[in-house]
Structures are given as structure tokens and as C-alpha cells.
Amino acid sequence: MAQSPLIAQKTEFQRALLAWYRVHQRKLPWRTAPSLYKTVVSELMLQQTQVKTVLPYLARWVEVFPNFKALAAASEEQVVKNWEGLGYYTRARNLHKLAKALIALPAIPETREAWMELPGIGPYTSAAITSISFGTRAAVVDGNVVRILTRLTADATPFRDSASASKALAPLADALLNHDEPGDHNQAMMELGATVCHRNNPLCTICPVLTLCSAGRNGDPESYPKLAAKVIEQRSVSRVWCVQKGKLLLHRTAGDARRLANMHELPAAEHLGLDESAFAGPDAKLIAKKKRGITRFAITESIYELPASRLSKDSLSRTGLVWVAVAEIDTLTLSGPHKRWVSELLRS
DNA sequence: AACCCGGGGCA
DNA sequence: TGCCCAGGGTT
Structure with a gap:
């Protein structure tokens, strides 16, 4: 040089x-x-x-x-x-x-x-x-x-x-x-x-x-x-859209989590202890399919509407789950994509 | 050195 | 849709 x-x-x-x-x-x-x-x-x-x-x-x-x-x-x-x-x-x-x-x-x-x-x-x-x-x-x-x-x-x-x-x-x-x-x-x-x-x-x-x-x-x-070209990995996640008495079910990530600490998103299947069969039933309805990307991941998120009665007491007692009045959602911190998707789904 | 972070804008 | 952007932290 x-x-x-x-x-x-x-x-x-x-x-x-x-x-x-x-x-x-x-x-x-x-x-x-x-x-x-x-x-x-x-x-x-x-x-x-x-x-x-x-x-x-x-x-x-x-x-x-x-x-x-x-x-x-x-x-x-x-x-x-x-x-x-x-x-x-x-x-x-x-x-x-x-x-x-x-x-x-x-x-x-x-x-x-x-x-x-x-x-x-x-x-x-x-x-x-x-x-x-x-x-x-x-x-x-x-x-x-x-x-x-x-x-x-x-x-x-x-x-x-x-x-x-x-x-x-x-x-x-x-x-x-x-x-x-x-x-x-x-x-x-x-x-x-x-x-x-x-x-x-x-x-x-x-x-x-x-x-x-x-x-x-x-x-x-x-x-x-x-x-070098980046290698993108495809992933998919199932999310739950559940509204009861004017409140939406969200998941708040733990404060010491590596990703999205203290932030809210729609609950993923794992947050409720659900497996894919939970979304196959007649009362689960696919209401949105969204894409987001981060670093080397291309993630497809399928959002299923699920009646609250479909969720067991055991599922709903898991840590991080919160019911939030629709009018209060803006006071919480959501990830960028979920902030947009939630607001979009609430309007429709 | 490799991997993770789970964003967003733009052509 | 692919690629880049005034990168840093962890293992």
C-alpha cells in the first residue's frame, strides 16, 4: 500500500x-x-x-x-x-x-x-x-x-x-x-x-x-x-390474532431477551404453546400473510384469527402475554412491522 | 471469524 | 425482490 x-x-x-x-x-x-x-x-x-x-x-x-x-x-x-x-x-x-x-x-x-x-x-x-x-x-x-x-x-x-x-x-x-x-x-x-x-x-x-x-x-x-452475495434464509412464523371484549392479545418479550426486549408483537404459536394443528381447525382463519426481512432472514408471518375460547387457560397463563385495550395499543412499543400490521388489521 | 440483531428504503 | 445503509455485540 x-x-x-x-x-x-x-x-x-x-x-x-x-x-x-x-x-x-x-x-x-x-x-x-x-x-x-x-x-x-x-x-x-x-x-x-x-x-x-x-x-x-x-x-x-x-x-x-x-x-x-x-x-x-x-x-x-x-x-x-x-x-x-x-x-x-x-x-x-x-x-x-x-x-x-x-x-x-x-x-x-x-x-x-x-x-x-x-x-x-x-x-x-x-x-x-x-x-x-x-x-x-x-x-x-x-x-x-x-x-x-x-x-x-x-x-x-x-x-x-x-x-x-x-x-x-x-x-x-x-x-x-x-x-x-x-x-x-x-x-x-x-x-x-x-x-x-x-x-x-x-x-x-x-x-x-x-x-x-x-x-x-x-x-x-x-x-x-x-x-460476496448474502445468503438469505427463508423462515415462517404463525401468529395469533385474538380479540376479546375490545382487547387484543399481545406478547411482551422479556426485558433481558436478546431480541426485541420489552417490546410487543402479536403472539407467536410458541408463545401460546400451540403447534401447527391449532391453525388447521375450522375456527382458525388466516387473515393475513406478511413478510419482513432482517439481516439474513426473510420471514413470512401467517396471522390466524382465533376465538379466545379456542385458547386454553394454560396457554393464556404463559409469561409475556398481555390483553391490551385497542385504544391503548399506541402507548405500548411494538416492532415496526407489527405496529403497521396491527393498525392495518384493526382498520379492516 | 462467524453469527446474530428479527429494519427499512429504494430501484 | 434484492441489495444496501454513517455497525455493534456475542460466541
Whole structure:
């Protein structure tokens, strides 16, 4: 890598990138009126989530929880409720824990290593927060940077996944980092990836570093990075729709569960101790068939309407089951898909 | 290193 | 429908 022509033109690259960023950066809330708090909240929200999706959540979040102290003082229920619909809810719990940890410290840490110790903060987020807020010389490597770096150098290495690509490209990202403006350099890299160096149809004609880009000059930028195709596994789940006396039966996942802790969904067959035969009878009616995807799973959820009389006392006494008045459902936290499906089924 | 997290948007 | 997105945690 030391012999990379790109490294030899490092200064030219940095200047062109930063000059472009000064002019063309989008006005985003964490840039317009920056603060450590907004930077941290936005970075956690932006993990695996696009800018456009984050914007309304961030705006509401800083209204409800204006600073670390307010966030630390909030209940976990309130914190997760305000994350409802963003997905990957562990991020919300981690942000809550982080706020509590931070206000308990004698001083706000300013090193990447110290931030790495905090919940929800890994290699990317620690570099982003410390470079932007404290000028720490740490290069970020996210999906945008992977795309830019592999195109700049026409790096045809086949990567198993984006995590291994990030790790492999970290040295190059570090070597290119502008030590005078690490925060802006990092943001400029990501901004270039988000607005010019698109995955498909990259706008090479307006790219500030086209002359330094191997793939761009070769005319095949779209062929980078070379990532292995993800293997998707099909799964299916049966859910129960049961309304009695104006109340809907829901399942609340345990607070220490690995997935969807303290969140509500329509009860799955297993939550009621039912097997597939329970849905074969004449009083079970398939009322919806829905699909959801997460990471490597494509899940089909079949929702069966079942009369309450069909459920045994033993089934209904299982832990996590709750009867919720239809009017009260909005006060609970549901997973994004179930929030939509329940509201859809209640209307019909 | 591999797997999990059970989201959401977009072409 | 397939693929990507300002990833991190666990084993």
C-alpha cells in the first residue's frame, strides 16, 4: 500500500475532497448546530440506517431528550418508545446506557479508545464521534468509505462481508486522513459516498477526485467493492390474532431477551404453546400473510384469527402475554412491522 | 471469524 | 425482490 499512487497524491486528494465538501455538503442537523450530544445520537441512529430515515427521529429525540442528562434520567420504556420504528432496538438501550455512563464520569472522554469502551460504540462510531467532536486523528470506515476506497484503487479483493472489507481498508483510510481536519475529512468521505459515489450510477463527471480514481477513469466504478452475495434464509412464523371484549392479545418479550426486549408483537404459536394443528381447525382463519426481512432472514408471518375460547387457560397463563385495550395499543412499543400490521388489521 | 440483531428504503 | 445503509455485540 505504501507504493500506492493514491498515497503519493495524498495531499492533492485531501484538498480536492475538502474543497468540494465545503461547497457541496448537505445541511444536516448535526452540522448546522453541532453538539456532542447530537453527534452521538445521530451516529447511533445512523448505524445501518439511512440519513433520510433518521432525520424525523432525531428531530423528535432532541425535543424529548435535549441532552445526556435528560436522556439518562428517562425511563427505558420512554427511550425505546421514541425509537419505535427505527429497528435494531439494542441501539436505543445502548444509547440510554451510554448517557448514564457518560454523566457518571468525571469528564467527557476525548480519545477513541475511551469511547470504544462505552456501550454501542465500536470502531466506526468511536472514530466518527471523536474526530468530529474533538479533532481526534481517527479515520472512519463505513460503507461509503469502503466503496470510495475500493474504487479509488480499483481494489478487486473479494470481501466476505462489509465487516471484513472495513477492517482490510482501515490502513488505507488512516493513511489518507487529513490530520489538520479529521472530522471534516471523515464527513467529506461519507458525504461523497452518499451524494456522488453512489452504489449504482455514480456521478463521476462531477466527482472532485475523478482524476485520482482508478475505477472512475477505467469506467467501471460500479464493479467495486466486490462483496460476496448474502445468503438469505427463508423462515415462517404463525401468529395469533385474538380479540376479546375490545382487547387484543399481545406478547411482551422479556426485558433481558436478546431480541426485541420489552417490546410487543402479536403472539407467536410458541408463545401460546400451540403447534401447527391449532391453525388447521375450522375456527382458525388466516387473515393475513406478511413478510419482513432482517439481516439474513426473510420471514413470512401467517396471522390466524382465533376465538379466545379456542385458547386454553394454560396457554393464556404463559409469561409475556398481555390483553391490551385497542385504544391503548399506541402507548405500548411494538416492532415496526407489527405496529403497521396491527393498525392495518384493526382498520379492516 | 462467524453469527446474530428479527429494519427499512429504494430501484 | 434484492441489495444496501454513517455497525455493534456475542460466541
